[in-house]
Amino acid sequence: MIRFIMRRLGLLLLTLLVSSLIIFIVLNHDPHAVAVAVLGQYYTAQDVQTTIHQLGLDRPAPLRYVQWITHFVVGDWGRSYTLNVPVAEIVFERLRNSAVLGGLAFVIIVPFSVVMGLLAGLREDRLLDRVVSIVGLSAIALPEFVSGVFLIVIFGLWLGWLPASAAIQPNANPFQSLSALIMPCLTLMLVEFAYIARMTRATTAEAMGSNYVRTAIVKGLPTHIVLRKHVLRNALLPVITVIASQIGWLLGGLVIVETLFAYPGLGNLWLGAATGHDLPLLEAISMLMAVVYTVSNLVADLLYAYLNPRIRYS
């Protein structure tokens, strides 16, 4: 087991290294474009050269890469070109907002989806299963902004129950404007539900049809014991890895949802940085997202390995 953990950690570092390389190469391959973006509308060729030199973009690429990476690891993320504030400061402010939004959505929807998926898988092909499958199919179909639009129109416009925008103050406490959070949360939850419920349903159905469940039934065990002891344990195990991968999906969804609802979170910030070619901000947030996603996957993998006797005792 120790070997397993070491191996996974090694892979984690390797992957993060590759990710950082990818980020760096994509964003830094053209110093000219970066300088132009910073300068805005009017510039001369001379200005471009000056800016390139000022920003240090004329140094050799490997050097810049190493410098960036080492600074990132210690928390020195530079200064935003467009917003002119330390990157770390604004990132963590927005991160908190996003964490609230995403976390709320996640915490509510994951148990719900798992339960629904379980029930659907247990009664395969019966009414509940069909309902879950169809709702799941439709919900997964809709890009977040589409379902977001529907929600805004229905609840914000026609029924007037909820505010159509979540444009709170960036440094305000998000919990104070809870009603504004409801719709963005709901939008995120729809896609998560579809995915997690479908996966849970699949693993449950597979467990139900397995040979060891057959043994349990033939042993004469009462149904509730068969379900609780034999089916559940094996059905829920793979779902753990799926939930972790959903965190990644969530990160992408946040960008869209925060834009639609004008919510001052990390996704919103990231989009602004992307359109504004704000290099330090963009690099830092991208790397942060990579770290979050990779670590959550690692945690899920380790949890899975721990709970799965076949891996734990191999």
Added chain:
Amino acid sequence: MTTFATESPVEEAEALEAQRAGFLRGGGLLRAVRALSRSRIGTAGLVLVMFWVVVAVLAPVLAPHSAYELHPDQLNQPPSAQFLMGTDQYGRDILSRIIMGSRSVLVIAPLATLIGLVLGILIGLTAGYFGGIYDEIVMRIIDGFMAFPTLIILLLIISVVPPSATIVTIVVGVNFAPYSGRVVRSAVLAVRNLEFVEAAKMRGEPAPVIMVREVLPNCWRPIVVEGTTRVGYAIFAEAGLSFLGLGVPPPTPDWGVMVNEAQANMLFAPWAAIFPSLAIASLVIGVNLLADGIKQATVS
């Protein structure tokens, strides 16, 4: 056991199961097509998709107005006899824009999927067949890509190049390559040690011939399932990018762009946002139903 979960580990497993189940059932394509026609879900999906395909093909004929023409005196009008779906903030007929917009998404998404699939097959086939160091390296690179949620990496790339339909297609396609590559690789791994491949080696078939002639034809089930699922994601990606302003540039009548433009006036001219959203929703649902139907058909 995946190192880092793919977007759809269970889907991957399902696809492999389909392949295994299909091996001996045989009859391949024909049987699957027949099974598909029997599936209600699949047929419903097919109908929806074909509807939009027909609309896209006949778009210039069907659209009552031009998709670009401005009607300055009819800004933000609700649906009426003249403009069945109303007008947007520039006075353009929404219905016509939706009809013409179908072309945008129905060209980009399948093309991007195809690019991704072809690249994925190249990567997955060679990595899966040869294994060894080459495979390890390829897998690490793929893992590196997959450390990002799809959308993020798309945005990353798009942010440094000027947006256009071609760029979107290529970028989305290339971005899909790692995911498709992973699925293809898994399928190849399941096949490459089978005995008919060994028999091919015993008679001296060169490696490329074995890959293309022996291994690849037996991977078609997971590849088809992967392809049809990808199209759904491609539509997602394309619409999402356009919505964020990083995809197809306005004034092209693309559905995502339309929702983007309608954002500002959503509260008093909601139809400008609703109709494109409905269009996207119906297409994606159709594609997903079709994909589900195909997946079931390859297993039965």
Added chain:
Amino acid sequence: MNLSLRPDGHEPAPRHLGPVLVVDDLRVTYTNRSGETPALRGVSLEIQPGEAFGLVGESGCGKSTLAFAVIRYLGRGGRVTGGRILFQGQNLLTLSDAALRGIRGRRITMVYQDPQSALNPSIVIGEQVAEVFRLQQGMGTAAAWAAAEGMLRKVQMADAAAVMRRYPHQLSGGMQQRVVIAMALATDPDLLIMDEPTTGLDVTVEAAVLELVADLRREFHSAILLISHNLGVIARVCDRVGVMYSGEIVEQGSVEDIYLAPRHPYTVGLLESLPRLGQHRRGAAGQPLRPIPGRVPSPRALPPGCYFAPRCPLARPACNEGHPALETVSATQLSRCFFWEEVRRPEPEEEVSGQGDEDRVAAVEAGGSPGLTPLLEVEALRKEYRQAGPLTLLGQAARAVKAVDDVSLTLPAGTTLGIVGESGCGKSTLARCIAGLVEPTGGRILFERTPLARRVEQRAQMIRRRLQMVFQNPDVTLNPAHTVGSTLGRSIYLLSGLRGAAKRQRALALLRAVKLDERYLSRLPHQLSGGERQRVAIARALAGEPSLVICDEPLSALDVSVQAAVLNLLSELQVKQAISYLFISHDLSVVQYLADWVAVIYLGRVVDIGPAAAMATPPYHPYTEALLKAVPVPDPRRRGTHTGLQGAPPSAIDVPSGCPFHTRCPRKLGAICEQEAPPWREVAGGRRYWCHIAAEDLARLQGAPEQAVAGTSSEHG
């Protein structure tokens, strides 16, 4: 411990008098998307208390369906469409769910084929056994745990206390099956159903499990319904037997009736298709096996009249007109044949030697004499697998698995060398090293006196033409996407260089050689039966006129009656086309039949090698002796021979020191076997074995009358 006490401590109610199980004209149909398939067409049988009833038949005959119908677990799509199942007088089919739960797992229990998947991978063994005690007997947690451990000891599980805390994947196949048996016997059931309980287990492990069942029968008075396709297994355990074909019972009787005086042509056919241990095919005239021609009909397209008629040597017009009912042959025997009186098992033939065989016999006995050119020479071959990856730098040193450990063999031209061993012994790896599909770690291989390149890709096409292979699994030996013609055509083109019309002619000739006609050219593998696929695979190997064909367990996945046909084919081809075989199998009776030489492999080493005819008299090496005793012989008179093997085969990762067999050897001398590697001992006739015990001693020990093993004649009874 009297496990059959009821929870309230009283003796159980007196057992029901009369048969435990009565199946009365049972009909079961499966429905799926493509239609309905009748699986059982009116099956009737009776099992008395304490009796062991064997149900034998080939794949698709419906025997498993019967088992699941009895326990009412037919799954989706399966429906009972007629008949009754009476368990101790109660009709199981009309019972309520609650009543059913009272019977299932307590009075009727079941053991299945694949023990690994039958156990929950996430729950420890002890808990899985204990829950039976808790829920069926109402015991408390501690009492149930103790009872579970006691049960594991009863099924002869080594180190039961430790096993209680392990997970299923940490046990070997044989141990897993013991656990399943323990769970099934925990409640001292009235009826124990065993569905192919030993299929997939090694021969020695299978023998141990069957011995266990026989022992347990003395203690637990359960009736047993044993289902298997293996006639030997049934003969070893059962009192009465039913033979199934196409969803109905075609013969039923006591085990002596069925095996010694069968009265249905199908039963006779099954018995005749098995090579008798000691039977050798020497002799140009035979003794070829007598397979059953044709194939099992599809359940949806059964022939009119008697279902077996199209394949029956006794068939007459009357057989196509009426469907025969079960007729009474004697007080104990029933047969579903109009002409059962004429059915007789043929006498074993005399051995007849022809001229060609004299040569082959001479070649075999000359062994490694310099006068004869060996076709294949394997010298000190080694294959090790190391468990290492790029990141193991952080962990401990990689361990080596010695799959093949210093193996040396010689195969003279025109003969067959059989390689026998159990799963994991390395025989498949050995075959693949010779074939070039796996690269050996050490040693070398000479083919026609020249060294072979290690990987098949590096070898000359000339070599590849002459060294071919037939594989084990007929389901994946042919590419499912290519027609037979395409597969053959490709091999012919690459190995013979023919194209166009010449290629097609050759393809037809190859098909003819394997007894398939030209219609098969356009067929896809899924349209062929397992036996037909294997024939095409053989045809493919012959495409370049090879001199050596490696056969890696080509028969293991085939039905018994089909095995015989393919064996005959291989035998015939050897004579006609002068091919040598390297024949790999776990089935000693098959190897003895086909091979001239036999090598016995244990944990990657050859432990015994010699002429096939003399392998059994005496067996010399204790492992060979155990293998011979372990093979379930389809003769009820030969029960009760214990192999004497202890424990399970050790894994290849942890090869025991000294003689690797010492952990299980019934003839272990003592410390010397653990410390020193044994020497090679030679016996007359080219026989060599690897053991510390001298030849004379072994001959004496193994010649004792009560341990006699089957010789070349079958008169010993």
